Amino acid sequence: MTAAQRAAPRRERARAATIEEIKQTALRLMHEQGTLSVRFTDIARAMDMTPPALYRYxxxxxxxxxxxxxxxxDALGEYVAECREGAPVADLAERWKAVAQAYRDWARREPEQFMLILGMPLPGYAAPTDGPTTEAAKRAMAQLQSLFHEANAQGALRPPIVAEVSAAVEECAAMKNAESPATVSPAHFQAMLHAWxxxxxxxxxxxxxxxDWIGEAARDALFLGQVRAIAHAAGMPVPDA
Incomplete structure (x- = not known):
């Protein structure tokens, strides 16, 4: 291996490390400044770089x-999937509870990232159509969808409380079902959106x-009640109290 060949991987590692540092710095500034809008000049200053240098990355x-x-x-989807798979496949109530708790825990641990993807739209930013953000969002949201497919396959789905489905929602359900080998009824597709x-x-x-005015133990109990109510309304197996 030549010196040039050895240097290339080092440069690639250094570039990847700098890209990661830029992203982490941006998240830290969002937290410190209490806003999801960050400027390149602020990031560059925090990293002892010049703003033009950031444009290389x-x-x-x-x-x-x-x-x-x-x-x-991706981080949200991976965490939710990991927690879901930690519950027995046959115990759909526990799998739903694990998914819901993982969604909550990740949001509380990573509030800036959670608000970045599922909070208010960022002023002046439009995600590229069918770009990486769209695909990542589909992967993350598939964790809840898969629970309904699992329950349907196991014959564990009851009729949802709200069974009436508009033509517009039926059209959305048909579109989503066409994208997946596993399908659910329009009523359960609607119930899945209500659950989310x-x-x-x-x-x-x-x-x-x-x-914040409610104590931690009360919030936990309230959340479990919400999770049970959602499952009941959606026709999913209901976790124990």
């Missing part, structure tokens, strides 16, 4: 945000401090 702010959003979706909306609503209230 990210073409602009949107490219950096795209990378951060993709990383966050209910779970997400609780987590957003909590990480934004709106439940």
């Amino acid at each position: 990210f073409a602009d702010r949107d490219v950096l945000l795209c990378a951060l959003i993709t990383d966050a979706y 909306a209910s779970l997400h609503g609780f987590v957003m209230l909590e990480i934004n401090g709106h439940f």
